[in-house]
Each structure stands twice: as structure tokens, then as C-alpha cells.
Amino acid sequence: MNFITAGESHGPQLTGILEGVPAGLKLDIDAINDQLAKRQGGYGRGNRQAIEHDVVQITGGVRHKITLGSPISLTVMNRDHKHWNEIMDPTAEETAENSVRKVTRPRPGHADLVGGMKYNHRDFRNVLERSSARETAMRVAIGAICKQLLEQLGINIVGYVKQIGAVNADVDHLLPVAEIEDKIKNNDLRVLNEDKVDAVHDMIDQTKRDGDTLGGIIKVVAENVPAGLGSYTGWNKKFDARLAFAAMGVNAMKGVEIGEGFAAATKFGSQVMDPIDWNEEKGWFRDSDNLGGFEGGMTNGMPIVVQAAMKPIPTLYKPLKSVDVNTKEISQANIERSDVTAIVPASIVIESVIAIEIANIITETFDGSNMERLTRQIKDYRQEIKEF
Numbered sequence: 001m002n003f004i005t006a007g008e009s010h011g012p013q014l015t016g017i018l019e020g021v022p023a024g025l026k027l028d029i030d031a032i033n034d035q036l037a038k039r040q041g042g043y044g045r046g047n048r049q050a051i052e053h054d055v056v057q058i059t060g061g062v063r064h065k066i067t068l069g070s071p072i073s074l075t076v077m078n079r080d081h082k083h084w085n086e087i088m089d090p091t092a093e094e095t096a097e098n099s100v101r102k103v104t105r106p107r108p109g110h111a112d113l114v115g116g117m118k119y120n121h122r123d124f125r126n127v128l129e130r131s132s133a134r135e136t137a138m139r140v141a142i143g144a145i146c147k148q149l150l151e152q153l154g155i156n157i158v159g160y161v162k163q164i165g166a167v168n169a170d171v172d173h174l175l176p177v178a179e180i181e182d183k184i185k186n187n188d189l190r191v192l193n194e195d196k197v198d199a200v201h202d203m204i205d206q207t208k209r210d211g212d213t214l215g216g217i218i219k220v221v222a223e224n225v226p227a228g229l230g231s232y233t234g235w236n237k238k239f240d241a242r243l244a245f246a247a248m249g250v251n252a253m254k255g256v257e258i259g260e261g262f263a264a265a266t267k268f269g270s271q272v273m274d275p276i277d278w279n280e281e282k283g284w285f286r287d288s289d290n291l292g293g294f295e296g297g298m299t300n301g302m303p304i305v306v307q308a309a310m311k312p313i314p315t316l317y318k319p320l321k322s323v324d325v326n327t328k329e330i331s332q333a334n335i336e337r338s339d340v341t342a343i344v345p346a347s348i349v350i351e352s353v354i355a356i357e358i359a360n361i362i363t364e365t366f367d368g369s370n371m372e373r374l375t376r377q378i379k380d381y382r383q384e385i386k387e388f
């Protein structure tokens with residue numbers, strides 16, 4: 001499985017091509033759009049989301065809602081493009097009229113300056129249009145297809161918000177995916193501890209008034225993933241490393257943990273390793289899941305738990321120091337319309353990229369040509385592992 005995305009934030013549309021999806025997967029288009037809608041939500045978003053209404057169009061690889069096994073092509077329109085028609089026109093020559101809204105004072109923490117240096121763009125708009133997390137809408141659409149594939153194989157996955165700024169709004173034990181989904185649908189922060197919601201709303205409002213921004217921590221749980229995906233036999237076969245790569249590939253992520261992650265480093269081995277257990281009904285399992293479902297870079301059959309730390313949004317309405325690329329004058333960074341925090345949409349994005357990677361390794365470990373054979377192979381494999 002492989003995918004690529006294209007498209008600028010204020011360009012006409014986002015485009016994605018996903019190859020390697022087995023033939024015969026029945027797609028629920030509404031469920032893809034539900035995921036897109038969830039990514040648009042969340043307290044602390046800027047005004048862009050009032051303009052956009054993300055809906056997927058499928059233009060290849062699917063017939064009568066069933067995948068053909070050929071590459072799937074997708075588009076999501078940028079409604080905001082109509083306000084940027086001339087400025088972002090891919091085919092019209094540059095003129096005095098359309099060469100406006102240039103960005104020359106790079107924002108610390110965004111890709112502006114280094115992207116400009118690398119690609120020789122002195123108008124940083126040429127960088128920010130693509131470095132913008134608008135692109136993550138397409139990753140969510142692709143992830144939604146992968147989530148459906150996983151669901152048909154009995155694997156469920158959810159991403160939620162564990163922490164916003166310094167406020168931890170998690171519960172102290174791992175809940176089943178269905179229970180997490182049930183709890184987070186009741187609040188616009190996707191947190192499990194609803195008692196924290198009002199305080200976090202206030203904190204976000206105050207941060208906005210201060211012209212500042214917030215980050216946070218996202219937690220993703222995937223359950224019923226069969227043991228043995230990935231391998232200890234080589235550094236580049238370890239599947240936990242692939243998940244970390246995918247999570248770090250999401251805009252603004254600065255850290256990834258598997259299971260207890262950094263906290264495990266502060267404990268004794270006896271507090272961290274997950275005791276091995278067995279019974280007739282379940283086969284092999286562990287009494288705890290501190291290692292987040294991984295041993296030796298392989299899934300061990302326990303829930304996969306991935307955490308990702310998101311830095312605060314770089315664009316500040318009370319901007320930090322910057323330097324104009326043309327005049328070299330010390331000034332303040334450009335202000336672009338922005339979110340105060342995007343931790344909620346980011347939780348959907350991380351959920352999506354983890355779903356993509358799990359679907360990816362499953363279709364490479366087993367025969368991913370068609371859903372019928374894949375389903376049969378996974379069923380047999382699960383039985384074999386249980387009886388080991």
C-alpha cells in the first residue's frame with residue numbers, strides 16, 4: 001500500500017492517490033465524510049473551518065462503491081479557493097494584480113524560512129501553502145478507507161486527546177475502543193475526563209485573547225490487531241518504528257511514544273513488562289499493556305497504544321521576532337489566519353495515519369489482492385496464533 005497527496009491550502013483542491021487496497025472492499029462514503037467532518041471540528045479552531053465543508057469525491061479505483069484493486073484517486077475541494085482564485089491560479093502568469101499577499105516575514109516554528117531557503121522562494125506563501133496542515137484532510141480521507149478495511153478484519157482504532165497544554169484530561173486506565181468513542185463524542189475536545197472540559201475551554205479562550213497558542217498530547221488505541229506484524233529480524237522491519245514515522249510525519253508533532261513510552265524509563269522492569277498469560281478462551285495474552293502492544297518491533301496481540309506530542313501552533317497573533325527577507329529589517333513575523341489549538345483535528349489525523357500503517361502492514365504480510373482471501377487468511381492466522 002502506498003499513497004501520495006498533492007494540493008495547496010488555498011489552491012483549487014486536494015488530491016490523493018492510494019494504491020494497494022484489496023479488491024472487493026465495500027466502501028461507506030458517508031463514513032469517509034464523517035471522518036472529514038470530525039477533523040474539521042474541535043474547540044480552538046480558526047475561521048477557516050467555517051468556510052470549508054470537506055466532502056470526498058472518488059474519481060478512480062472504485063465501482064458501485066466497491067474497490068477494484070486498482071489505485072484509488074480522491075479529491076477534496078478547497079471552498080476557500082474562491083477567495084484566492086487569482087492569487088493561487090495554477091495556470092495564469094504572475095501579474096501585478098495577482099502577485100499580492102506576499103509573506104516576507106517568516107514565522108518562527110513554521111516551515112517558512114527554511115522552506116524558502118531550500119526551494120529559493122522569497123515569497124513564503126509558496127512554502128506555507130503546502131506546509132499547511134490543510135493537506136491532512138486528504139490523509140484523513142485515505143485513513144478512513146483504511147479504517148474500513150481494518151473494521152472488516154475486526155480491528156478497531158480511535159484517536160483522542162489526552163492533554164491540552166498543561167492540562168491532562170485522560171483517565172488512568174486503558175479503555176476499550178468502543179467505550180472511548182462513546183465518551184469522546186460528548187465533548188468538543190475529544191477528551192475522556194469531561195470534568196476538565198470547562199477549564200480547558202477557558203484556557204483556550206484566554207490563550208486566544210493573549211494572542212498565543214497551545215499544543216497537547218494525542219493517544220491512539222488500536223485493538224484486536226493480530227500478534228506478529230513487523231519483525232525483530234532487522235531495524236527497518238520493526239513495525240513500532242513505522243508507526244512512529246507515520247505519527248511524526250503529521251504537522252507539528254514533536255514526540256511519539258509507544259505504550260508508557262518515556263514514563264517507562266523512570267520505572268523498574270517489574271513495573272513495566274507485561275506478564276504473559278494463557279487461557280482456553282483467549283489463547284495467549286498479557287495481564288497489562290504497558291508496552292503498548294509491542295515486543296521486538298512486533299505486535300503482541302495486545303492493544304496498540306501510540307501517543308504523539310503536538311507543539312503549540314506556530315502562528316501567533318502576538319507575533320515573535322522575525323526578519324524581513326527582502327529588507328533584512330528586524331520586525332515581527334507575519335500573521336496568517338490561524339487556529340489557537342488544533343489538538344482535536346490532529347487526533348483524527350494521527351488516528352488516520354496509524355490506520356493507514358496497520359492496513360499497510362496487513363496487506364503486505366498477507367495476500368492483499370482481494371478482501372475475501374485476505375479475510376480468510378487473517379482468520380486462519382488468528383486461529384493458528386491462538387493455538388500456538
Ligand SMILES: Cc1cc2nc3c(=O)[nH]c(=O)nc-3n(C[C@H](O)[C@H](O)[C@H](O)COP(=O)(O)O)c2cc1C
Binds near residue numbers: 251313339
Ligand atoms: C490539524 C492541524 C492544524 C494546524 N493549524 C495550524 C494553524 O492554523 N496555524 C499554524 O501556524 N500552524 C498550524 N498547524 C501546524 C503547522 O502546520 C506546522 O507546525 C507547520 O507545518 C510546521 O511543521 P512542523 O511543526 O511539523 O515542523 C496545524 C497542524 C495540524 C496538524
Ligand SMILES: C=C(O[C@@H]1CC(C(=O)O)=C[C@@H](OP(=O)(O)O)[C@H]1O)C(=O)O
Binds near residue numbers: 009049132339345
Ligand atoms: C485549512 C486547514 O488548516 C489550516 C492549517 C494551517 C497551517 O499553517 O498548518 C493554517 C490555517 O490556514 P488558513 O490560514 O487558511 O486558515 C489553518 O486553517 C484545515 O485544517 O483544513
